[in-house]
Amino acid sequence: MEIDRTPVTSPAAAVERSVELDADVDAVLELVADTSSWASWLGTWEADDRDGRARVTTDDGVTRVVERFGRTEGTVTWRWTPEGDPDEVSEVHIEVAPLDDGRSRMTVREVMARAGAGASSTAVPSFAGWVAVLLVLQVLVALRSDLLVAV
Numbered sequence: 001m002e003i004d005r006t007p008v009t010s011p012a013a014a015v016e017r018s019v020e021l022d023a024d025v026d027a028v029l030e031l032v033a034d035t036s037s038w039a040s041w042l043g044t045w046e047a048d049d050r051d052g053r054a055r056v057t058t059d060d061g062v063t064r065v066v067e068r069f070g071r072t073e074g075t076v077t078w079r080w081t082p083e084g085d086p087d088e089v090s091e092v093h094i095e096v097a098p099l100d101d102g103r104s105r106m107t108v109r110e111v112m113a114r115a116g117a118g119a120s121s122t123a124v125p126s127f128a129g130w131v132a133v134l135l136v137l138q139v140l141v142a143l144r145s146d147l148l149v150a151v
Contacts, residue, residue: 013111013112014109014110014111014112015108015109015110015130016107016108016109016110017107017108017130017131017134018105018106018107018108019105019106019134019135019137019138020099020103020104020105020106021103021104021105021106021137021138021141022103022141022142023103023104023141023144024098024102024103024104025074025096025097025098025104027104027141027144028096028104028106028137028141029071029074029076029096031137031140031141031144032076032094032096032106032137033071033076035047035054035069038056040136040140041133041136041137041140042056042058042059042133043056043057043058043059044056044057045066052067053065053066053067054066054067054069055083056080059132062082062083063082063083064080064081064082064083065080065081065082065083065086066078066079066080067079067080074095074096074097075093075094075095075096076093076094077091077092077093077094078091078092079091079092079113080092088112089112089113090110090111090112090113091110091111091113092108092109092110093108093109093110093111094106094107094108094109095107095109106134106137108130108133108134110130
């Protein structure tokens with residue numbers, strides 16, 4: 001397990017973490033881009049057909065409104081804000097790149113897009129939160145690999 005622990009220059013404004021996973025890019029992107037699997041690694045996902053947004057309640061108990069969810073080649077992105085704090089927006093960008101040995105490197109970057117005068121702690125990107133998420137993703141990828149080998 002390798003987690004990049006390089007310091008971020010402004011931890012209150014951005015968090016960037018990377019992890020190497022024992023799976024190819026497509027398998028990792030499938031897990032990360034499938035919102036129905038978010039409950040296993042990020043939090044409970046609830047789509048809201050009325051406004052085209054979704055809500056995710058992360059393991060820290062914070063419900064965030066998700067918008068602009070998208071997937072392009074090698075990336076998954078979204079904007080989210082703590083429910084009730086619409087001015088405290090952050091953007092999440094997950095990039096998955098191939099490594100020479102067939103595995104992949106996933107980098108998560110969360111950046112505050114805008115914050116009100118007294119930004120609450122729920123709006124500030126969390127270094128510890130993303131480290132925990134990456135660890136859970138590593139376990140999930142390993143379990144899925146083991147299941148595929150066992151079949």
